[in-house]
Amino acid sequence: MQKQKIIISQNLRESLEQAIIQQPHDKLFVLTDETTYKKCWPVISGFPSMQQSEHIVIGATDEHKSIETLISVWTELSQKGGTRHSLLVNLGGGMVTDLGGFAASTFKRGIPYINIPTTLLAMVDAAVGGKTGINFNGLKNEIGAFTPAASVLLDTEFLRTLDYKNICSGYAEMLKHGLISTEKHWAELVSFDLDDIDYLRLQEMVAQSVAIKENIVAQDPYEQGIRKALNLGHTAGHALESLALAEERTVLHGYAVAWGLVCELYLSCLREDFPKDKLRQTTDFIKRYYGVFPFDCKAYETLYQFMTHDKKNTSGEVNFTLLGGIGDIRINRTAGKDEIFNMLDFYRETMGC
Numbered sequence: 001m002q003k004q005k006i007i008i009s010q011n012l013r014e015s016l017e018q019a020i021i022q023q024p025h026d027k028l029f030v031l032t033d034e035t036t037y038k039k040c041w042p043v044i045s046g047f048p049s050m051q052q053s054e055h056i057v058i059g060a061t062d063e064h065k066s067i068e069t070l071i072s073v074w075t076e077l078s079q080k081g082g083t084r085h086s087l088l089v090n091l092g093g094g095m096v097t098d099l100g101g102f103a104a105s106t107f108k109r110g111i112p113y114i115n116i117p118t119t120l121l122a123m124v125d126a127a128v129g130g131k132t133g134i135n136f137n138g139l140k141n142e143i144g145a146f147t148p149a150a151s152v153l154l155d156t157e158f159l160r161t162l163d164y165k166n167i168c169s170g171y172a173e174m175l176k177h178g179l180i181s182t183e184k185h186w187a188e189l190v191s192f193d194l195d196d197i198d199y200l201r202l203q204e205m206v207a208q209s210v211a212i213k214e215n216i217v218a219q220d221p222y223e224q225g226i227r228k229a230l231n232l233g234h235t236a237g238h239a240l241e242s243l244a245l246a247e248e249r250t251v252l253h254g255y256a257v258a259w260g261l262v263c264e265l266y267l268s269c270l271r272e273d274f275p276k277d278k279l280r281q282t283t284d285f286i287k288r289y290y291g292v293f294p295f296d297c298k299a300y301e302t303l304y305q306f307m308t309h310d311k312k313n314t315s316g317e318v319n320f321t322l323l324g325g326i327g328d329i330r331i332n333r334t335a336g337k338d339e340i341f342n343m344l345d346f347y348r349e350t351m352g353c
């Protein structure tokens with residue numbers, strides 16, 4: 001996979017102009033959702049390179065990360081004169097960078113794209129690493145491709161307009177990065193006060209967090225091995241997110257990941273001797289800031305069925321990434337239905353639902 005340039009920008013105008021010059025193109029498209037069109041497009045609309053750009057605006061939030069939206073983006077690219085030499089700039093959160101990245105990677109068999117992530121989650125995770133795609137058939141990211149952005153430009157100034165819930169959502173992926181890296185980074189993350197955010201410190205932690213992801217992606221861009229570490233919390237988390245989507249209960253991706261971490265750290269204790277005190281500390285943090293996603297035991301079978309679609313699975317076994325300790329990554333751990341049901345019991349008892 002071609003290496004992605006990740007630029008932590010001090011001057012977005014300069015960084016973007018530079019990134020665009022490096023991608024010769026005949027036509028420039030900018031993809032936003034309805035919210036980032038209002039809140040983020042004004043930040044870059046005055047830049048010289050943006051003056052001749054064509055706009056594509058899609059609906060906001062994850063229910064729009066769909067085949068219907070993808071078709072609408074392909075249609076606009078085609079009708080507005082897009083060619084194989086066009087360039088797409090994705091300006092938005094993970095929904096825009098995932099769908100826009102996939103639209104770019106498929107339009108006329110692939111055009112280059114640049115990501116400008118505007119949510120915390122997209123800055124530390126979604127915009128980086130080349131996983132693109134859409135939700136399909138009620139399943140998260142069921143259709144997609146590994147196609148890296150030509151450049152990813154990070155500017156934490158965009159966080160000024162982001163609401164608290166979306167800050168917490170992105171922070172959950174940072175917590176995941178802490179769990180798979182070092183005890184020092186994890187300890188810092190679980191002692192951070194999300195009720196009174198120190199934005200300077202958060203900015204420093206964003207750089208640390210994205211570096212953790214970058215390092216893993218560089219070793220294994222196509223998720224044949226160690227990249228599965230980045231999926232910690234997601235076997236259970238995606239199942240909870242799919243259940244929420246099916247029941248029209250709005251759940252942000254990072255919240256589902258946080259609850260998924262509670263489940264999978266429990267399995268880690270049981271199977272890999274992950275320390276109980278660290279399970280408790282992480283769970284306390286998650287309970288405090290993410291609350292609970294309630295479900296009863298009647299939902300277990302549905303959640304299990306969602307897990308059988310996890311992209312890490314082979315031969316019909318549900319695949320988890322577990323931990324033997326902070327930073328001690330154990331990939332390709334499978335669990336049977338009984339263990340998964342016990343894990344869901346643990347979640348409900350611990351979270352109080």
Ligand SMILES: NC(=O)c1ccc[n+]([C@@H]2O[C@H](COP(=O)([O-])OP(=O)(O)OC[C@H]3O[C@@H](n4cnc5c(N)ncnc54)[C@H](O)[C@@H]3O)[C@@H](O)[C@H]2O)c1
Pocket residue numbers: 033034035036039040060061062065092093094095096098118119120121122125126127128129130131132140141158159160161162163166169170173252253254
């Ligand atoms: N490709 C990957 O590696 C990867 C990694 C993690 C998550 N994801 C995917 O990312 C998606 C979630 O991304 P997300 O959490 O960024 O959600 P999102 O893109 O839906 O954005 C959340 C909300 O914030 C709004 N918003 C965005 N930037 C804003 C800003 N600066 N100010 C005000 N509002 C703003 C959006 O319009 C939206 O309403 C999920 O689909 C998830 O599956 C992908």
Ligand SMILES: O=C(O)C(=O)C[C@@H](O)[C@H](O)[C@H](O)COP(=O)(O)O
Pocket residue numbers: 125129131140141173223227230231234311
């Ligand atoms: O980059 C990765 O690899 C990840 O797994 C990061 C996850 O946070 C992200 O949610 C990703 O989209 C999940 O991928 P999937 O392959 O499980 O759909």
Ligand SMILES: [Zn+2]
Pocket residue numbers: 125173234253257
């Ligand atoms: Zn994720």
